[in-house]
């Protein structure tokens with residue numbers, strides 16, 4: 001068997017959910033499990049949080065149906081709302097909480113024939129300009145939907161563009177715009193993603209929406225997951241499958257992009273870009289072998305990557321490799337690659353077996 005697996009610690013996810021709840025006593029929290037629970041496996045994550053989470057949030061109806069199949073009662077929030085008219089009836093059957101983010105969606109909702117009213121979350125575009133109504137338009141739709149037969153609760157939701165950069169002026173403006181609407185009668189309010197859950201109590205409202213923090217990665221550039229009390233959930237674990245001694249001037253890998261400046265030992269590792277390890281990871285990106293840091297050397301191949309282990313004489317065939325995880329934060333690898341932990345976690349491909357512990 002190819003020595004590569006994503007080992008997912010479900011107790012870490014439960015711990016991280018509890019951290020979110022502790023940040024905001026008395027509030028409820030949708031565990032954001034879209035994109036296959038950020039690559040961790042939605043079935044297992046929902047099962048692990050079954051008796052703990054107040055609800056779950058997903059990106060589309062297909063994801064919502066998968067969560068509903070595993071959890072009969074939980075509130076399930078459809079973050080982007082419905083994409084087609086036929087989806088409203090299904091959303092009602094599934095008993096979903098529905099974001100309504102545009103006039104087109106609002107019209108489709110009131111034109112739909114649903115078996116039972118839905119909890120509707122009117123989305124305010126408070127400054128991100130991705131989804132949502134402007135304040136004036138939201139007031140209009142609040143009035144129109146208040147007595148619509150398709151609507152049970154009428155709620156308010158918005159999303160931050162820059163909560164991960166602490167003190168950003170846009171965040172303040174977004175909060176102001178959200179608060180300005182609270183003269184309207186809403187049943188529930190939701191604003192906080194992980195960054196806001198962790199550092200902005202004034203944004204906690206009624207329902208939190210923690211995503212990345214559940215998986216033990218940080219939303220911040222300058223605050224680590226460990227400092228935030230989060231436990232990494234996924235360890236991408238491989239092994240050394242070959243060792244080569246190379247002479248000064250010898251190159252390693254595609255494009256001969258890495259050239260030995262000294263007599264070197266190169267370990268070949270069973271993980272490549274077809275597994276989700278980023279191909280653009282530069283030489284020097286940290287890799288953990290036998291618990292010690294070593295630098296990536298040369299280009300990442302489809303199924304393998306190479307590491308300079310010259311300074312780790314104990315490394316041998318079958319040595320354990322951690323690409324990221326409990327001892328090497330995914331955020332550190334992401335930073336070296338010019339991306340964020342979210343992307344690395346959610347892009348681990350289907351061919352990598354997930355193994356569950358905890």
Ligand SMILES: Cc1ncc(COP(=O)(O)O)c(C=O)c1O
Pocket residue numbers: 032079159192193194195209210211212213219
């Ligand atoms: C609308 C919405 N709420 C909450 C989240 C969770 O954000 P985070 O993973 O930063 O906690 C996301 C994630 O992209 C989102 O799109």
